[in-house]
Amino acid sequence: MTQHSRDLSRRRLLFGGAAVGAGVLLAGCTSNEASPTEAQTKAAAPGGNAEPGQRVVIGFSAPAADHGWIAAITNNAKAQAAAYSDVEFKIVEAGADAAAQRAALGTLISQKPNVIVLLPHDGKELNAFGLEAMKAGIPVVNLDRAFPDAKAYRLQIKGDNYGMGVAAATYMIEQFKAKGVSNPIIGEIAGMDELELTQERSKGFTDTLAQAGFKVANRRAARFTADSGQQEAAQLLQALPKMDALWNHDDDQGIGVVAAVNQANRKEFFMVGGAGSKKAMEDIQADNTVLKATVTYSPSMASSAIALARLIGQNKGMSDLVELQVPKEIVLASETITKENVSNYLKLGF
Amino acid sequence: MSDTSPTATPERAAQLPAQSPPVDPAETAAASEKTTHGGATAGRLSWWSGDSGEGAKRNLGLIGVLLVLIAIGALTRSDLYSNPDWVWDNVLSILKLASVVGVVTVGMTFVIIGGGIDLSVGAIVALAGVWCTTLATQSYGAGGMIFSALTVGLAVGLVNGLLISYGRLVPFIATLAMLVAARGLAAEISDKQTQVSDNQFINGIASNSLLGIPLLVYILAAVVAAGWVLLNRTTFGRRTVAVGGNPEAARLAGINVKRHSVLLYALSGLCCGIAAIMLTAQATSAQAAMANLYELDAIAAAIIGGTLLSGGRGTIIGSLLGVIIFSTITNLFAINGLSTEAQNMVKGGIIVAAVLVQQVQFRSLTQFLGRNRLTT
Numbered sequence: 001m002t003q004h005s006r007d008l009s010r011r012r013l014l015f016g017g018a019a020v021g022a023g024v025l026l027a028g029c030t031s032n033e034a035s036p037t038e039a040q041t042k043a044a045a046p047g048g049n050a051e052p053g054q055r056v057v058i059g060f061s062a063p064a065a066d067h068g069w070i071a072a073i074t075n076n077a078k079a080q081a082a083a084y085s086d087v088e089f090k091i092v093e094a095g096a097d098a099a100a101q102r103a104a105l106g107t108l109i110s111q112k113p114n115v116i117v118l119l120p121h122d123g124k125e126l127n128a129f130g131l132e133a134m135k136a137g138i139p140v141v142n143l144d145r146a147f148p149d150a151k152a153y154r155l156q157i158k159g160d161n162y163g164m165g166v167a168a169a170t171y172m173i174e175q176f177k178a179k180g181v182s183n184p185i186i187g188e189i190a191g192m193d194e195l196e197l198t199q200e201r202s203k204g205f206t207d208t209l210a211q212a213g214f215k216v217a218n219r220r221a222a223r224f225t226a227d228s229g230q231q232e233a234a235q236l237l238q239a240l241p242k243m244d245a246l247w248n249h250d251d252d253q254g255i256g257v258v259a260a261v262n263q264a265n266r267k268e269f270f271m272v273g274g275a276g277s278k279k280a281m282e283d284i285q286a287d288n289t290v291l292k293a294t295v296t297y298s299p300s301m302a303s304s305a306i307a308l309a310r311l312i313g314q315n316k317g318m319s320d321l322v323e324l325q326v327p328k329e330i331v332l333a334s335e336t337i338t339k340e341n342v343s344n345y346l347k348l349g350f
Numbered sequence: 351m352s353d354t355s356p357t358a359t360p361e362r363a364a365q366l367p368a369q370s371p372p373v374d375p376a377e378t379a380a381a382s383e384k385t386t387h388g389g390a391t392a393g394r395l396s397w398w399s400g401d402s403g404e405g406a407k408r409n410l411g412l413i414g415v416l417l418v419l420i421a422i423g424a425l426t427r428s429d430l431y432s433n434p435d436w437v438w439d440n441v442l443s444i445l446k447l448a449s450v451v452g453v454v455t456v457g458m459t460f461v462i463i464g465g466g467i468d469l470s471v472g473a474i475v476a477l478a479g480v481w482c483t484t485l486a487t488q489s490y491g492a493g494g495m496i497f498s499a500l501t502v503g504l505a506v507g508l509v510n511g512l513l514i515s516y517g518r519l520v521p522f523i524a525t526l527a528m529l530v531a532a533r534g535l536a537a538e539i540s541d542k543q544t545q546v547s548d549n550q551f552i553n554g555i556a557s558n559s560l561l562g563i564p565l566l567v568y569i570l571a572a573v574v575a576a577g578w579v580l581l582n583r584t585t586f587g588r589r590t591v592a593v594g595g596n597p598e599a600a601r602l603a604g605i606n607v608k609r610h611s612v613l614l615y616a617l618s619g620l621c622c623g624i625a626a627i628m629l630t631a632q633a634t635s636a637q638a639a640m641a642n643l644y645e646l647d648a649i650a651a652a653i654i655g656g657t658l659l660s661g662g663r664g665t666i667i668g669s670l671l672g673v674i675i676f677s678t679i680t681n682l683f684a685i686n687g688l689s690t691e692a693q694n695m696v697k698g699g700i701i702v703a704a705v706l707v708q709q710v711q712f713r714s715l716t717q718f719l720g721r722n723r724l725t726t
Contacts, residue, residue, distance in 0.1 A: 022501050029498050030539045031486040064537075071542040193690060218687040226544055226633035227640040231447060235684035238443045241436060252544050252637075259634040263557045279546060 048319045049311060052086045056313030058306060059113035060091045061105055062143070063121050068252045069275060072299035072350035073119060073143070080303040087310050098125035105129055109136065114313040115154075117305050119143040127152050141309045143302060154312060156329045157305050159297040161197045163334040165204025167295040168247045168272045171336050173212045175245070175270065175292075184244035185217045187236050187269075189229060189257055191249040193221035201249050201274070217243075222253050229253030233260035243269040251277035251294060258289050266290070276337060278349030285342045293338045299350050301332055405665045408656040411707070412671040415700075419678045427685050440681065442564060446556075447677040449570040450475075450629045451647050452670060455655075456577040457621030458648040459669040463581070464614040465594035465661030466521040470510060470528035471622050472644035473536070478502040478626035479636030480536040483545040492551035499630075500623040506532060507619015511612030529645070536638035544637040547630055555631035566628055573624060578666045590614065595662025650697075651676060654704035675700070 058081060062074050074091075081089035092108045094101035098121040105126075108116065116138055120126035123145040130140045130152030139154035147153050176184050188205065191198045198221070206216055218239050220232035229248065237243070237260060248257045251273045261271070273280045273294030283291045308326050311317065317324045337345045424431040431437055454471050461468045481487065482499040490497075506528065513524040547553055555565050581587035592600040593610050601607045625644075630636045651672030657664030676697060683693040 022505075026481070026498055026501055026505075029481060029487040029490075029494070030484055032484045032539065032541060032545075064542075068543050218684070220684060221690045223639075223642055225637060225639045225642065226635040227629050228642065230633045231680075232684075234443055234447065235681055238440055238681065239430075239685040239687065241430065241433075255544060255546060255635045256633040259553070259556070259632065263632070 049316055052084070053314045053316070055086050055088065056115065056310050057088045057090060057111075057113040058309050058313065059108040059111065059116045060089060060118075060306075061094045061101060061108060061116070062119035062302075063094045063101065064096060068277060068350055069250075069297075069299055070119075073302040076299055076302040077117065077306050080306040084310055086314075087306070089306075094119075094121065098122050101126065102129055105133075109133060109138065113138060115139050115141060115309040117141040117143060117302075117309050119302075120145050120147075123147045139309075139312050141305050141312070143305050154328070155305075155308055155326055157301050157308065157332070158330075159301060159332050160334045161200035161297070162204035163331075164249075164274055164295045164297055165201045165206070166208045167334045167336050168274065168293075169205050169208035169212075171272055171293050171295070171338075172245045172247070173209070173214070176212075176214075181244055184214055185240055185242060186214060187240055187243050187246040188216050188219040189232055189236060189246065189248040189253070190219060190221040191224045191253065198249065205247060222250075222256075224250050224253050226253055226256035226259070229256030230260045231256075233257040234264065237261065237264045237266055245269055246271045246290070247274070248272070249274045251275045251280035254280055254291070254294075258283065258291055261290050276345065276349060278346070281337060281342050281346050281349045284337060284339055285346070287339055293336055296332075296335045296337060296345070296348075298332065298348050300348050304330075405656055405668060409665065409668055409671060412655065412668065412675060416671065416675055416678060419675065419682055423678075423682045423685060426682075430685060440685075442567065444674065444677050444681050445567045445570065446564055446632075447680060448673045449566040450625045450632070450641075451644060451651065451676070452570045452673045453573045453621050453625040453628065454644055455648040455651045455669045455673050456573050456666060457618035458645075459652045459655070459657055459664050459666055460577070460581065460590060461521075461614050461618045462649070462652050462657050462659060463594045463661060463664040464590045464611060465597060466514065466611060466614060467525065467649070467659075468510065468615060468618045469522065469525040469645045470506070470532055471618060471648055472641040473529045473532035474503055474506045474619055474622035475626045475629060475641035475644060476636070476638055477506065477532040477536040477539075478623045479630045479640055480540045480545060480638055482626065483547050483630055483636040484539060485545075488547065488549055492549050495547075495549060495552055495630075496627055499626045500620060503619040503621070503623025503626060504616055505619070507616040507622070508612065510619065511615030514615065515608040515611045533638055540636070540638050542638065544635050546635045552627065552631050553634050555628065556634075557631075566632070569624065569628060573621065574666060574670050581666055586613070591662060593661075647673075647676065650701050654701060672704075 060077050060081075062077070063070060078089065078091070081087045090108065090111055090113055092104040094104055101121050102125075105116075105118070116133055118126070118130075118140060120142070123142070124147075127147045127149050130142065130147045131149060133140050134152060134154065140152065141155045141157065142153040144158045146156055146158060172184075172186065176182075186209065188202065190202055193199075202219070209215060218236055220236045222228040222232040229250075233248075233256065236246075243266075246257075246269055248254045248271060252275070254271075254273045254277070257271070267290065269290060270292040271290040273291055274297065276294050276296040276298055280291060280294045283289050284294065308318075308330075311326050315325075318326055321327070335345075430440075454475065458468055458471060478499040481502045482495040487494055487498050510525055510528055513519045514521050517524070555569075558565050560568065581590065589600070589605050589610055592603065592605060593607050597607050625641070626636070629641060633640065652664065652669045653659060653672070654675065655665065655668030655670070655672035657669060679693060679696060679700070683690070683696075
């Protein structure tokens with residue numbers, strides 16, 4: 001019996017020791033220290049609008065990020081605000097859905113910011129908040145997801161989803177012309193299909209292809225994650241044993257799409273990405289994968305939104321324009337990044 | 351449908367090794383071992399049927415469904431199916447698609463047979479995947495990555511099990527909490543970014559083949575084989591069925607029900623750790639949002655594979671067939687260029703149909719048909 005219990009305690013000691021050891025080892029493994037990606041800020045040049053002026057309190061809210069693009073939005077906004085000595089930056093976590101964001105914004109208003117910069121979960125659901133804040137005299141800068149009501153925002157700055165599709169299709173059509181492909185087989189890996197932005201991207205893509213007389217042979221919708229991108233791409237490649245071009249809506253999920261292409265040993269087509277992540281740009285520069293171009297939807301718009309919010313707070317206009325005030329709407333153009341111009345864009349990759 | 355109700359269906363009661371008067375658990379298990387082997391000599395049960403004729407018929411039905419799906423594919427895309435090389439490639443691509451969820455489903459099948467449920471599997475895969483692709487872990491090489499994924503999976507599973515067994519939380523709530531918490535921790539560790547794996551050995555798991563068959567398929571086969579042996583040929587497996595079928599009877603028979611439940615959740619966590627390595631290899635990256643809704647895929651596969659959601663019955667092979675049926679549907683819709691929405695509706699329909707079919711007991715159906723002279 002004593003022999004038995006000693007055995008047991010020794011076994012326990014061994015197990016316990018192993019568990020503690022594994023725990024210590026693992027805890028050491030959560031570090032992710034690397035050279036941080038440089039945030040996309042605009043350095044303050046001397047003179048003009050960049051001169052420190054009246055103090056501005058900017059309130060900021062964006063959804064809790066679950067992928068790279070939204071994370072980059074928040075990081076850029078923070079970094080841009082830090083670049084100004086006259087800006088006080090107040091950030092509230094927007095939580096997981098529109099209701100949580102509305103609650104968080106309530107606490108933000110009570111802190112009396114001069115301007116609010118807001119990336120809503122859903123523009124329609126937070127329209128009422130925009131109206132309320134504007135009525136209370138706080139200008140609202142809507143970032144990327146539009147409010148339906150024009151009175152709900154002072155400035156709207158957003159990317160061009162339809163334009164992304166147009167840019168991707170235009171690049172493909174040029175390539176087909178250059179290579180003399182008259183009847184190309186085109187694949188498309190979309191993002192989350194229930195989002196309006198995905199539908200706009202696809203519409204821009206198919207509309208532009210249709211003008212050239214081409215159509216999409218097969219389209220699969222992934223979920224903006226690398227693993228879903230890999231799975232959908234693997235099935236798409238199976239469906240199209242020969243393909244000429246592939247457009248993938250999002251570079252984050254593109255990591256998985258490129259992986260699936262490599263796993264299937266396919267090289268006969270070229271691929272166009274979307275959004276403009278750092279990894280995609282590096283792949284384009286290295287030119288050793290099927291990824292030959294990407295069309296931008298840059299989170300640098302968050303930096304611009306903070307810069308413009310500051311000008312609105314200080315009652316100034318954009319110095320390059322004649323107008324004395326900041327315009328009401330700014331839509332970023334979707335640019336096409338290829339091997340030729342990638343070096344200019346690398347600093348904007350996220 | 352309480353598990354402790356004295357009016358348990360005879361079918362389920364028959365599955366219990368503890369039907370004989372309570373004896374030493376080891377002896378009970380040994381006895382049930384003997385009955386399994388005895389059955390094998392008497393009726394020579396097929397290798398894939400486990401130990402019940404019901405399961406065999408169910409699996410035959412699933413294979414039928416699979417053949418129908420493949421036939422639909424061959425009819426609608428006869429141009430592709432006429433090329434034997436493509437067909438072989440396609441079979442492998444279906445199996446590769448099934449591999450990750452398949453491994454998760456093996457663990458899930460054990461948990462469900464044992465009378466529980468694990469909603470946190472997708473989150474555990476994400477957490478283990480993120481944990482093993484941090485730059486610090488990657489610096490230890492492939493061994494360090496595999497070790498951390500497996501350990502994280504196992505540890506989270508253990509926490510689940512301890513909360514359920516000794517904290518007396520309902521499995522649904524405990525694992526739901528873990529689902530939220532593990533994804534939160536994964537997002538915290540990864541800083542919401544996609545972490546790219548630069549390790550060629552890990553990435554090679556998804557791209558390399560041995561004798562023309564992808565490594566992922568070997569891993570799936572190994573896990574399924576190990577799961578089958580564990581469920582059908584060991585004391586652990588017999589106890590799992592006993593605990594799930596009637597926990598009170600199992601306790602009276604001398605089985606440590608609480609400790610057994612902890613082990614079941616730990617097993618499920620370990621499977622998630624293995625799946626995390628496979629998924630990371632496939633996507634060459636990991637992020638907090640990966641393995642989205644895998645818990646539902648795994649539960650659905652186990653259910654259509656004939657596992658009883660209230661526990662006490664289920665087969666590993668049935669679950670595997672369930673996973674393969676789902677990935678065949680995905681493949682079928684992809685090669686026909688149909689939308690994901692339609693595919694999800696069909697998946698939903700198949701789950702409902704499978705459960706409906708299960709409610710019609712095969713035995714009573716045959717009796718019914720016999721009574722009405724519909725069969726000879």
